[in-house]
Amino acid sequence: MNLDDWGWSPFFAEQSMLQQKGYLPARIIRGEKNFFRVLCAEGELTVRFTGRMRHGAGTRADLPVVGDWVMVQPQPDGRGMIHAILERKSSFARNLPGRRKIKGRERAEQQVIAANVDLVLVVSGLDRDFNLRRIERYLTLVGGSGAEAVVVLNKADLCENPQRCLAQVKEIAPKSPVYSCEARDPRQLEFLLPHLQPGRTLALLGSSGVGKSTILNGLLGEQRQKIGEVSQADGKGRHTTTHRELFQLPQGGILIDNPGMRELHLWGDEEDLVESFSDIEELSGKCKFSDCRHQVEPGCAVLRAVEIGEITHERLGNYHKLKAELTSLQRRR
Numbered sequence: 637m638n639l640d641d642w643g644w645s646p647f648f649a650e651q652s653m654l655q656q657k658g659y660l661p662a663r664i665i666r667g668e669k670n671f672f673r674v675l676c677a678e679g680e681l682t683v684r685f686t687g688r689m690r691h692g693a694g695t696r697a698d699l700p701v702v703g704d705w706v707m708v709q710p711q712p713d714g715r716g717m718i719h720a721i722l723e724r725k726s727s728f729a730r731n732l733p734g735r736r737k738i739k740g741r742e743r744a745e746q747q748v749i750a751a752n753v754d755l756v757l758v759v760s761g762l763d764r765d766f767n768l769r770r771i772e773r774y775l776t777l778v779g780g781s782g783a784e785a786v787v788v789l790n791k792a793d794l795c796e797n798p799q800r801c802l803a804q805v806k807e808i809a810p811k812s813p814v815y816s817c818e819a820r821d822p823r824q825l826e827f828l829l830p831h832l833q834p835g836r837t838l839a840l841l842g843s844s845g846v847g848k849s850t851i852l853n854g855l856l857g858e859q860r861q862k863i864g865e866v867s868q869a870d871g872k873g874r875h876t877t878t879h880r881e882l883f884q885l886p887q888g889g890i891l892i893d894n895p896g897m898r899e900l901h902l903w904g905d906e907e908d909l910v911e912s913f914s915d916i917e918e919l920s921g922k923c924k925f926s927d928c929r930h931q932v933e934p935g936c937a938v939l940r941a942v943e944i945g946e947i948t949h950e951r952l953g954n955y956h957k958l959k960a961e962l963t964s965l966q967r968r969r
C-alpha cells in the first residue's frame with residue numbers, strides 16, 4: 637500500500653516523526669457512529685479513539701473526521717486505537733444550528749465536515765435547486781477552508797438554457813472554474829480529469845439530491861453509493877447518503893462523498909468572504925471611506941457598481957447577509 641496515493645505528504649510525515657515510536661500513520665476513510673475505518677501500511681483497520689483523546693478534546697473539532705491523518709496502534713485482530721490526529725492541512729466546517737454548552741458556557745459550535753481536502757466540488761442542480769445565493773454561500777464556506785473550489789452545475793438536461801445559467805454562475809464565482817454537465821452520463825464527467833491527480837483529495841459538497849453520488853459513481857465506474865429514487869412530485873432525490881466516505885478513484889485522486897445538507901450555516905470569519913466575493917472586496921479599496929460598509933455611504937464604489945449593473949443588487953444583499961452571519965458568529969465563539 638502506497639500512502640502517497642492516499643494523500644500522504646511531507647507536511648504529515650514531519651509531524652508523524654514527532655510521535656511515539658510504534659504508532660502507524662493512517663487515513664480515516666469512513667466514519668461510523670462509534671468507530672472509524674482507516675487505511676495504513678498494513679491495510680484497512682477498524683479503530684476507535686482512546687478515552688484520553690475524548691476527554692482531552694475541548695470541542696468536537698478536536699475529534700477525528702473523514703480525511704484526517706491519525707496515528708494508530710494496530711492490534712493483531714485488525715482493530716486498533718487512534719492516539720493522535722495530525723494537524724490538518726485544510727478543513728471545512730459548518731456552524732451547528734442552536735447553541736451548545738461547552739465547558740459550562742453557551743457557545744457556537746462547529747462541525748468539521750471533512751479534513752485535508754485539496755479541492756471541493758460545489759455541486760448544484762440546474763433544476764429547481766438552482767440558486768445563485770446558495771452557491772455564494774457554499775463558495776464562502778470553501779473560501780475559509782484552505783481548499784480550492786470548482787462549481788459543477790449538474791442536471792443540464794433539466795434546464796432550458798444551461799449556457800445562460802453557466803454564465804450567471806461564472807459572474808458570481810470569479811475565482812473558480814465552473815462547468816455544467818449531465819452526470820448520469822459518465823462521459824460528461826471528463827472535464828474533471830485535469831483536476832484528478834494521485835494523492836490529491838477532492839470532496840463533494842451540495843444539497844441533497846443534486847447528484848453527488850451520481851458523480852462519484854460515474855468516476856468509480858461502478859455503483860458504489862446507492863442513488864436515491866426521484867420522487868416525481870418534486871423532482872428531488874430522497875436523502876440517501878448517510879455517512880461520509882473516502883474513495884480512491886481509478887483516474888488518480890481521492891474523493892470524499894458528503895451527505896447532502898439541508899441547511900448550511902457558515903463557520904469562519906469575515907476574511908472568508910475575500911475569495912467568494914473578490915469583486916466586492918477589490919472595489920472596497922476605491923470607496924471614499926476606508927471603513928465603508930457599502931450601505932448608504934457617499935462615494936461608495938460598490939454601490940456605484942450596483943448602480944451601473946456591474947454587480948447585482950441580490951449579490952450585494954447576500955454579501956451583507958453572509959457578513960452579518962459571520963460577525964455574529966465571531967461574537968458567540
Ligand SMILES: Nc1nc2c(ncn2[C@@H]2O[C@H](COP(=O)(O)OP(=O)(O)OP(=O)(O)O)[C@@H](O)[C@H]2O)c(=O)[nH]1
Pocket residue numbers: 790791792793794817818819820821842843844845846847848849850851862863864865866872873874875876877894895896897
Ligand atoms: N435528470 C437528471 N437526473 C440526475 C442527474 N444526475 C443525477 N440525477 C438524479 O438525481 C437523483 C439524486 O442523485 P444522487 O446522486 O443520489 O444525489 P446526492 O447529491 O448524492 O443526494 P444525497 O445523497 O441525498 O446527498 C437521482 O435520482 C439521480 O439519478 C442528471 O444529470 N440529470
Ligand SMILES: [Zn+2]
Pocket residue numbers: 920923924928929930931933935936937938939
Ligand atoms: Zn463602499
